[in-house]
Amino acid sequence: MNKVYSDFDKAVEDVFDGATIIAGGFGLCGIPEKLIAALQKKNVKDLTVVSNNCGVDDYGLGLLLANRQIKKMIASYVGENKTFEQQFLSGELEVELTPQGTLAEKLRAGGAGIPGFYTATGVGTQIAEGKEIKEFDGKAYILEKAITGDFALVKAWKADKSGNLVFRKTARNFNPLAAMAAKVTIVEVEELVEIGELDPDHIHLPGVYIQRILVGTDYENRIERRVVREEA
Numbered sequence: 001m002n003k004v005y006s007d008f009d010k011a012v013e014d015v016f017d018g019a020t021i022i023a024g025g026f027g028l029c030g031i032p033e034k035l036i037a038a039l040q041k042k043n044v045k046d047l048t049v050v051s052n053n054c055g056v057d058d059y060g061l062g063l064l065l066a067n068r069q070i071k072k073m074i075a076s077y078v079g080e081n082k083t084f085e086q087q088f089l090s091g092e093l094e095v096e097l098t099p100q101g102t103l104a105e106k107l108r109a110g111g112a113g114i115p116g117f118y119t120a121t122g123v124g125t126q127i128a129e130g131k132e133i134k135e136f137d138g139k140a141y142i143l144e145k146a147i148t149g150d151f152a153l154v155k156a157w158k159a160d161k162s163g164n165l166v167f168r169k170t171a172r173n174f175n176p177l178a179a180m181a182a183k184v185t186i187v188e189v190e191e192l193v194e195i196g197e198l199d200p201d202h203i204h205l206p207g208v209y210i211q212r213i214l215v216g217t218d219y220e221n222r223i224e225r226r227v228v229r230e231e232a
Contacts (some may be wrong), residue, residue: 003163003213004192008038011186011212015044015151018071021048022107022149022182023051023061024175027080027224030167031060032153034188034216039153040067048072050107050147052174053098055162056080068092074147076100080224099127104146104177109146111180111209116145152182159189160198163207176205186212190219 005011012035015021021039025031036055039047040063047070054073055062056108064070065083078084087093098106099121109117118141122128132143153176157168165187167175179185192215 002161003207003211004032004161005212006014006118008034008188008214009041010040010214011035011214012038012151013018014184015039017044018046018048019044019151020048020050020149022147022152023049023177024154024173024178025051025060026052026173028055028060028222029106030155030171030173030175031055032186032188033060033219034214035186036061036063037155038123040069042068042093043067045069048074050103050149050178052103053077054081054084057083059220059222064106065093072096072101075096076103090167097127098209102127103147104174106144106147107174107177107181110148111177114146116143118143126187141158147181149182150184151177152178152185154179154187156189158191158193158198159187159210159213160195160207161213162195163213164198164203165189165205165207165210166198166202167204172204179205179209181219184211185209186214186215188214190216 005132049070053075062081074096076098088095102119102121120141121139122142133140156165158166187210
């Protein structure tokens, strides 16, 4: 099975209106920017997007927001995006805020075929509303359901042609979890090597989770908000 694609548009052509997309990244670190741009170009609509955050106004998942392609966002943090705020307050965008650790475990459980799990995070808050609460050893826990998606868009540093992935430092973040939780996982990488060239001990995610691989170039190293100290 040849997993290597040469065209980003071709790699996302079967993404359909109303699909659930799981996107890797943390802030702007390790985001699948080329695949996001291809989705923007395709103009697919009514997406449910699962990601730690939603980019910024003019970059990352923020591009899909600006193009009004996202119907629902499941995320942990959304504070860097004014478009997000405007669409939420106007009722255009449905938002499900999820504690970061809970979001990670929801994706991990989804990838492992576990339908749900109990966590103490959110007990006594709005997070717990409408959810089953059970007591273990005298402590209350919320039942959280796993997350799975139709497609995952992830970014890795290196891949071989079988889809075995190596991530670079903190750019690993949510990417492996996203890759494991979807029916079809599409990865963009900076370097593609032949099968057998990667040291098995250095592989972070096996290729069994990956269906499509693309090589991207000219990646930006943007920072969400640069803060520097004023000179004394």
